[in-house]
Amino acid sequence: MFRLEYRDVTMNFPAAKGAGTVTAILKVTFSIRDGEVVSLIGPSGCGKSTLLNIGSGLYAASKGQTFVDGERVEGPSAHVAFMLQKDLLLPWRTIRENVMFGMQIQGHSRADCRRRADELLTSFHLAEFAHRYPDQLSGGMRQRVALARTLAVDPTVLLLDEPFSAIDAQTRIVLQRDLARTLTAARKTALLITHDLFEAVTLADRVLVMSPRPGRIIDEIKIEIPDRDDPIKRRRHPNVEQYVERLMELLDIGHSA
């Protein structure tokens, strides 16, 4: 069963100057199975984030359709949650209240929200910070809170747009492991946009490669390395280098420059 499916999705934007339109993505078709984690890589400005916004129902595609759990996406859905490079924590809410945010919007009772938030904070080793405010936490911790907030609404599909690219390299490795474990344990389906080719390979079951604008899917690579729930272990696998080399070739890195 497909959790997330794009069929012939095209997105045109009005051009910044003058008349006409710019095509950001062109006839993108792919699907993600239940519990699968798929990375999406491509040059800057190729429409990766646009693809994600369409999937989350925030913007309507110019042409084509998107499906979540077989249902056509026609607006934000309770089954999809997204997480960006920015943690988007609300500075006036405590850490616990930030984790509760999505659930509260969706109308869950306060007691339910609290219980779920405390569970997540405990599993992310953030319980002692529940009463702190975002300003008092480090970037890595804040991003972990953002992940907790995303998971709190119990989505079936997670859309992750460069979630760790603003985090320092050491913290990033830990966060990647936390994410991989959580996704595997909860059997979540995820689409992960990243610029980090090692991240793309070590976290995913499959990597989709996009072309420069107008973005199309130009290749798909299955990652056949065990231990998807442990990117640190995976990173040491001898085949990782080959996959990364392959992706560099596809993205034309190191040839044109």
Add this chain to the structure above:
Amino acid sequence: MSFFTTRNAVVKKGTLISLVLLFASLAMWEWGFQFLGVPRFIVPPASEVVKESVQMWQTNHLLMHTGITAAEVIAGFVLGSLLGAGIGYLLGMSPTAEFALSPYILALQIAPKVAFAPLFILWMGFTIYPKILVAVLIVFFPVLINVLTAIRAIDFDLINLARSFKATRGQIFWNIEFPSSMPQLFAGLRIGSTLAVVGVTVGELVGGNLGLGYLLVIGQGQADTPMVFVSILMLTLIGGVAYLAVVLLEGRVLHYSSSRTRRLS
């Protein structure tokens, strides 16, 4: 002096310098001007102003006039802020309304608000209402503009985050837009609290027989400089208390921000 001065050291040193300046200026006021040959009817020494204020308390109902002016300031400030913030949020939520109304808002903003005082007195007579109305008008704009700017500056990803959880328009307003605007709303209120005094004073100067502005007119008519000084000091006091009240409220509301140290200006 070290480049890395601790906050504590800054407070200590700053307070000391402030106190020295206070005593220096008081001394200058008391003896300096006389020493320079400035006549007492031009700049009355501090001690005379203090004496005058006691006398005004006893014979000119200083307390009553101060109370009336303060009440007008509070009324004008509260009404003006509510109106400015309310319209600011409405315009912030409706780009069309903002676009349509912006030329008129700009025109009203450019018009010198205090110039309306005589008109309001013609309309409403020598009551407290024209004074409050001038204050409302003058407080309205900084609050409106600040709120509007704050709403415009909200990170759209935050709105999208709320939308992705299927938030309604009302939920987006109360959970994202309204709390996001607090720092700038308070910046507007700080400006408004000082401007309210200006509005009320001008209103009182133009007409009526109540309030500190009225005492200013009397003092001027009688060439009673100490009386003018006392009135100015009391007006400053009212503005200062209003400003302090806003700062204290701001500290309570914006308690979550660690970058926000307690500043008074």
